[in-house]
Amino acid sequence: MIRRALILSAVALALAISAKAADLSYDLTPQEVAPGTYVLEGTREYFTRENGGNIVNTAFIVTNEGVVVIDNGPSKRYGEELRAAIARVTDKPVLRVIVTHLHPDHFLGGQAFEDVPVGATAATRAGIAEEGTMVTENLYRLSGDWMRGTETVVPSETLEDGQVIKVGGHTLRLLELSGHTESDLVVMDETTGVLFASDLVFHDRAPTFPHADIAVWLESLDTLQALDFKVLVPGHGPVTRDAGPIEQTRAYLQWLNGALREAAAGGREITEVIRMPIPPEFADMDLVRDELTRSVLTLYPELARDSLPPASN
Numbered sequence: 001m002i003r004r005a006l007i008l009s010a011v012a013l014a015l016a017i018s019a020k021a022a023d024l025s026y027d028l029t030p031q032e033v034a035p036g037t038y039v040l041e042g043t044r045e046y047f048t049r050e051n052g053g054n055i056v057n058t059a060f061i062v063t064n065e066g067v068v069v070i071d072n073g074p075s076k077r078y079g080e081e082l083r084a085a086i087a088r089v090t091d092k093p094v095l096r097v098i099v100t101h102l103h104p105d106h107f108l109g110g111q112a113f114e115d116v117p118v119g120a121t122a123a124t125r126a127g128i129a130e131e132g133t134m135v136t137e138n139l140y141r142l143s144g145d146w147m148r149g150t151e152t153v154v155p156s157e158t159l160e161d162g163q164v165i166k167v168g169g170h171t172l173r174l175l176e177l178s179g180h181t182e183s184d185l186v187v188m189d190e191t192t193g194v195l196f197a198s199d200l201v202f203h204d205r206a207p208t209f210p211h212a213d214i215a216v217w218l219e220s221l222d223t224l225q226a227l228d229f230k231v232l233v234p235g236h237g238p239v240t241r242d243a244g245p246i247e248q249t250r251a252y253l254q255w256l257n258g259a260l261r262e263a264a265a266g267g268r269e270i271t272e273v274i275r276m277p278i279p280p281e282f283a284d285m286d287l288v289r290d291e292l293t294r295s296v297l298t299l300y301p302e303l304a305r306d307s308l309p310p311a312s313n
């Protein structure tokens with residue numbers, strides 16, 4: 001009897017899981033942050049089987065001629081739902097997609113946009129070609145069924161630093177900065193004053209560092225802060241009308257950099273560094289302890305090696 005009950009409950013569980021897979025939906029809701037400019041704000045979480053990787057901000061601009069999309073999300077399903085969300089806002093065609101950098105939550109919706117030009121910098125295109133399959137597999141592991149059918153699409157066009165895209169009454173200026181990754185593409189819409197800051201800016205969600213160079217990232221934040229923007233769209237976290245998220249990201253990077261260097265100079269063990277106290281000003285950032293652990297694991301070994309006294313002969 002017990003065995004039969006177990007089999008039945010296993011079958012019920014399997015049915016429940018496949019039913020859930022069939023009705024997975026990101027429920028994407030575009031928010032208008034400036035005239036014709038929409039942001040789809042993701043959760044301030046890590047990739048899970050509940051959020052399906054919807055942890056990222058994507059955006060689109062409806063111009064007189066058609067739609068420009070900035071980043072396309074973490075999965076084929078997200079890309080398709082983004083395209084459907086755009087179609088609910090406008091009947092104008094999608095003209096092009098801009099991918100800001102090589103992290104998978106920003107480009108894995110690419111299959112839904114294969115009929116239009118998808119642009120990224122040369123370094124980002126090369127990085128996606130090299131690491132795309134590996135990061136896609138990693139997201140399958142983290143997000144499960146949401147990823148079904150998702151494959152890496154390498155952006156089809158190269159975008160350059162300083163390039164200006166004039167489209168349907170908008171002037172979009174591209175800036176290739178770096179620090180979060182080797183190449184972080186920022187889009188400044190000079191017509192509306194909206195700055196799409198990519199993952200150079202996180203807001204109320206701890207930054208991530210798998211490809212980061214903190215010193216370079218800090219310089220890029222200064223460049224961003226000097227731009228004349230009215231609306232700031234971070235890569236993760238809420239949109240603002242001030243430079244608050246730039247300042248928050250800068251303060252966190254400066255603290256982390258200082259704390260890691262001090263620990264390295266003091267010869268502290270990585271297990272101890274992972275547990276270091278987080279200053280109260282960052283305690284409310286989502287995922288701060290998790291991301292701190294990941295960033296120490298990424299950044300600390302090299303710092304610790306560099307601060308070893310020179311070997312004596």
Ligand SMILES: [Zn+2]
Pocket residue numbers: 101103180199208
């Ligand atoms: Zn990123």
